[in-house]
Amino acid sequence: MAKPAVKPKVESLPVKSKLPPKSSGPGDNSASAEELKSYYRDMLLIRRFEERAGQLYGMGLIGGFCHLYIGQEAVVVGMQANVRDKDAVITSYRDHGHMLACGMDPKGVMAELTGRSGGYSKGKGGSMHMFSREKSFYGGHGIVGAQVPIGTGLAFAHKYNGAKNVSLTYFGDGSANQGQVYEAMNMAALWKLPVVYIIENNHYGMGTSVERASATTELYRHGEAFGIPGERVDGMDVLAVRAAGEKAIEHARSGAGPYILEMQTYRYRGHSMSDPAKYRTKEEVDKYRNERDPIDHLRKRLLDGKIVDEAALKAIDTELRKIVNDAAEFSQHSPEPDPAELWTDILVGA
Amino acid sequence: MSIQVLMPALSPTMTEGKLAKWHVKVGDVVKSGQVLCEIETDKATMEVEAVDEGTVAKILIEEGAEGVAVNTPICLLAGEGESAEDAAKAAPAAAAAASPKAEPPAPAASSAPATPAASSVATEPEWKGKTVHITVREALRDAMAEEMRKDGKVFLMGEEVAQYQGAYKISQGLLEEFGDKRVIDTPITEHGFAGLGVGAAFGGLKPIVEFMTFNFAMQAMDQIINSAAKTHYMSGGQMTCPIVFRGPNGAASRVAAQHSQCYASWYAHVPGLRVVAPWSAADAKGLLKAAIRDPNPVIFLENEILYGQSFDVPEDPDFVLPIGKAKVERVGKDVTIVAFSIMVGKALQAAEELAKQGIDAEVINLRSLRPFDTETIVASVKKTNRLVSVEEGWPFAGIGSELAAIVMEHAFDWLDAPVKRVAGLDVPLPYAANLEKMALPQSSNIVEAARAVCNR
Numbered sequence: 001m002a003k004p005a006v007k008p009k010v011e012s013l014p015v016k017s018k019l020p021p022k023s024s025g026p027g028d029n030s031a032s033a034e035e036l037k038s039y040y041r042d043m044l045l046i047r048r049f050e051e052r053a054g055q056l057y058g059m060g061l062i063g064g065f066c067h068l069y070i071g072q073e074a075v076v077v078g079m080q081a082n083v084r085d086k087d088a089v090i091t092s093y094r095d096h097g098h099m100l101a102c103g104m105d106p107k108g109v110m111a112e113l114t115g116r117s118g119g120y121s122k123g124k125g126g127s128m129h130m131f132s133r134e135k136s137f138y139g140g141h142g143i144v145g146a147q148v149p150i151g152t153g154l155a156f157a158h159k160y161n162g163a164k165n166v167s168l169t170y171f172g173d174g175s176a177n178q179g180q181v182y183e184a185m186n187m188a189a190l191w192k193l194p195v196v197y198i199i200e201n202n203h204y205g206m207g208t209s210v211e212r213a214s215a216t217t218e219l220y221r222h223g224e225a226f227g228i229p230g231e232r233v234d235g236m237d238v239l240a241v242r243a244a245g246e247k248a249i250e251h252a253r254s255g256a257g258p259y260i261l262e263m264q265t266y267r268y269r270g271h272s273m274s275d276p277a278k279y280r281t282k283e284e285v286d287k288y289r290n291e292r293d294p295i296d297h298l299r300k301r302l303l304d305g306k307i308v309d310e311a312a313l314k315a316i317d318t319e320l321r322k323i324v325n326d327a328a329e330f331s332q333h334s335p336e337p338d339p340a341e342l343w344t345d346i347l348v349g350a
Numbered sequence: 351m352s353i354q355v356l357m358p359a360l361s362p363t364m365t366e367g368k369l370a371k372w373h374v375k376v377g378d379v380v381k382s383g384q385v386l387c388e389i390e391t392d393k394a395t396m397e398v399e400a401v402d403e404g405t406v407a408k409i410l411i412e413e414g415a416e417g418v419a420v421n422t423p424i425c426l427l428a429g430e431g432e433s434a435e436d437a438a439k440a441a442p443a444a445a446a447a448a449s450p451k452a453e454p455p456a457p458a459a460s461s462a463p464a465t466p467a468a469s470s471v472a473t474e475p476e477w478k479g480k481t482v483h484i485t486v487r488e489a490l491r492d493a494m495a496e497e498m499r500k501d502g503k504v505f506l507m508g509e510e511v512a513q514y515q516g517a518y519k520i521s522q523g524l525l526e527e528f529g530d531k532r533v534i535d536t537p538i539t540e541h542g543f544a545g546l547g548v549g550a551a552f553g554g555l556k557p558i559v560e561f562m563t564f565n566f567a568m569q570a571m572d573q574i575i576n577s578a579a580k581t582h583y584m585s586g587g588q589m590t591c592p593i594v595f596r597g598p599n600g601a602a603s604r605v606a607a608q609h610s611q612c613y614a615s616w617y618a619h620v621p622g623l624r625v626v627a628p629w630s631a632a633d634a635k636g637l638l639k640a641a642i643r644d645p646n647p648v649i650f651l652e653n654e655i656l657y658g659q660s661f662d663v664p665e666d667p668d669f670v671l672p673i674g675k676a677k678v679e680r681v682g683k684d685v686t687i688v689a690f691s692i693m694v695g696k697a698l699q700a701a702e703e704l705a706k707q708g709i710d711a712e713v714i715n716l717r718s719l720r721p722f723d724t725e726t727i728v729a730s731v732k733k734t735n736r737l738v739s740v741e742e743g744w745p746f747a748g749i750g751s752e753l754a755a756i757v758m759e760h761a762f763d764w765l766d767a768p769v770k771r772v773a774g775l776d777v778p779l780p781y782a783a784n785l786e787k788m789a790l791p792q793s794s795n796i797v798e799a800a801r802a803v804c805n806r
Binding site: 151190 | 505531536537539541542543544545546547548549550551552553554555572573576577581582583584585586587588589590592621622624645646721
């Protein structure tokens with residue numbers, strides 16, 4: 001088989017598909033100044049945090065795998081703008097952004113990355129395996145697609161308990177070909193479970209493009225066999241994400257069953273830290289960075305609309321740098337786990 | 351010439367059944383393919399169709415008869431040119447022998463004794479209360495029902511557990527009592543529903559996930575190991591997964607390699623799981639209740655052949671057995687035989703045979719494979735100085751290998767002979783009856799092994 005040519009996809013990127021039955025985003029402008037500012041801040045926190053994580057990795061302070069979320073920030077921030085207390089959130093191993101968006105402490109996340117006792121999993125889980133029951137964040141799962149049945153089970157528990165909560169189950173375009181994803185979708189539709197499947201389509205499952213991995217690339221339609229409605233959303237626009245998320249979550253919360261949102265997004269960094277960058281061109285990455293960046297996009301909107309001035313943005317930046325610096329400091333000074341921790345948490349009550 | 355119609359087997363493990371209804375009467379002319387009668391077992395119902403043509407000469411087994419053994423003649427057909435009267439007279443002996451009243455249903459399959467001879471059995475010392483004689487199948491159902499009554503967070507899901515009443519009738523009656531919110535038929539998607547169960551457990555519920563057999567749980571292995579077993583540790587203790595994965599494990603009868611594997615050593619290998627394998631109905635009930643109450647993921651390995659066997663079970667609804675504790679089923683001084691699940695019955699059979707030969711064997715029923723009751727095993731070996739391990743699964747890296755390592759580590763100086771492993775042969779289980787029997791451990795193999803370690 002001939003090696004498929006790597007071609008930039010910027011031009012062909014369907015920002016809003018003509019195909020979905022309902023288009024998202026008409027309510028974009030309804031956000032208040034405070035909301036816009038908070039989305040900007042939340043996205044920038046993730047960006048700054050991830051940049052620092054990348055740096056600490058380069059310094060040898062973070063080991064193993066480290067999957068950065070840079071470029072995809074609008075997806076989780078836009079979706080989380082719609083959640084209620086006790087709505088469950090679960091995702092794959094590219095999870096740092098989701099934890100921050102759930103309100104987890106950046107210090108605890110960074111200290112887990114460095115494998116220290118102050119980390120969310122006491123240093124025993126690492127980048128891909130962190131949880132917070134308090135914030136209803138259920139991980140952080142290292143096996144591609146495994147979080148999809150689990151997230152569906154969280155929705156099952158909500159329904160069983162009669163709670164009016166939903167499960168936001170995030171996964172990537174790579175997971176979208178896993179068999180268990182479709183097994184879970186079938187049951188979610190069959191039993192009308194309150195789950196929203198958010199496919200973060202960053203166009204590459206590791207180094208394999210969606211076109212080379214999925215026979216049909218309209219991932220939002222992949223639930224059609226089960227009658228699950230789906231929608232393609234501009235995942236680089238936080239307000240478009242928020243609007244689509246609002247509708248999807250309402251659908252699930254009302255008892256109408258699952259909903260699929262395909263977020264068209266892009267990761268600027270490699271799959272993990274060591275990435276050959278051979279599967280896409282530098283031009284493609286640069287074009288997203290320069291023309292589609294979700295944070296730049298919102299920043300421009302804030303300034304052009306005279307919602308905030310440069311000084312206010314500068315103040316946000318300063319605040320975030322301090323948060324991230326503190327997290328980095330903490331993550332280096334928190335002690336390594338006590339050797340006794342090796343034998344704890346294997347079984348409850350044993 | 352008259353034609354005998356015999357009681358058919360609906361499954362390889364069926365030994366007897368109920369003749370529920372006759373659709374024909376004496377004098378009727380039947381064509382091949384015509385329904386003659388309906389038969390029922392504890393698992394299924396089936397219509398018996400005529401294979402041959404003829405006239406019904408005599409009904410040998412009346413409607414409603416229970417415990418009719420497979421291959422018992424149930425009616426006679428008069429062939430062409432033969433009168434019904436002649437045909438009826440032709441086989442009176444068969445009719446008498448087949449009377450269901452003359453031979454009450456045996457409580458246990460013939461392959462293993464339901465209860466070993468009382469004189470040599472170490473009964474559960476702590477139990478002095480009333481008991482009831484029930485099957486392993488009923489014990490499992492009762493354990494689930496009792497725990498579901500107690501705790502609204504416990505629910506059962508799996509293939510055919512609700513409307514069908516369980517592929518092996520373990521969940522009989524549960525749908526009626528608890529409704530379809532708590533007794534849930536799943537699609538045939540083991541990986542998906544195992545993962546969904548794990549998510550429900552993370553979300554605070556206590557699922558019982560039934561696998562129609564553990565052979566199918568291979569489809570779900572990733573969710574069982576990577577999600578259920580490891581998340582408590584990987585979350586630094588934040589997440590818990592109180593879930594029971596249960597179903598028949600190991601060989602049934604004549605279902606060939608893909609449906610006959612023993613997964614004991616696979617699961618026992620994994621930290622973060624508890625693994626139990628009951629033998630008797632009391633084991634089944636006490637351990638399943640413990641498994642449901644346990645805050646950890648528990649693998650509960652049942653055995654299809656044991657489902658229909660009956661044992662005495664304490665009546666107390668709070669009868670619970672501790673996970674991690676083995677039981678000395680028979681006290682002896684010459685050799686320790688360690689077994690679990692169906693092999694406990696074979697080991698007790700072997701012990702009776704050994705007693706006749708002057709060898710006094712101690713039989714330990716492991717009950718739990720993780721955690722492992724090293725203490726009981728080592729104490730026994732220090733007394734008998736000899737160990738035979740028995741398991742249905744393959745020998746390589748099996749439970750027997752672990753037992754051998756444990757006694758070497760803890761009782762090396764007490765051993766008077768090398769440990770002997772009796773295990774399934776290292777081949778995919780064959781279908782042919784003779785080959786299957788050769789591949790699975792029989793009590794004669796255990797006798798042989800025990801004699802060998804006793805230098806006899």
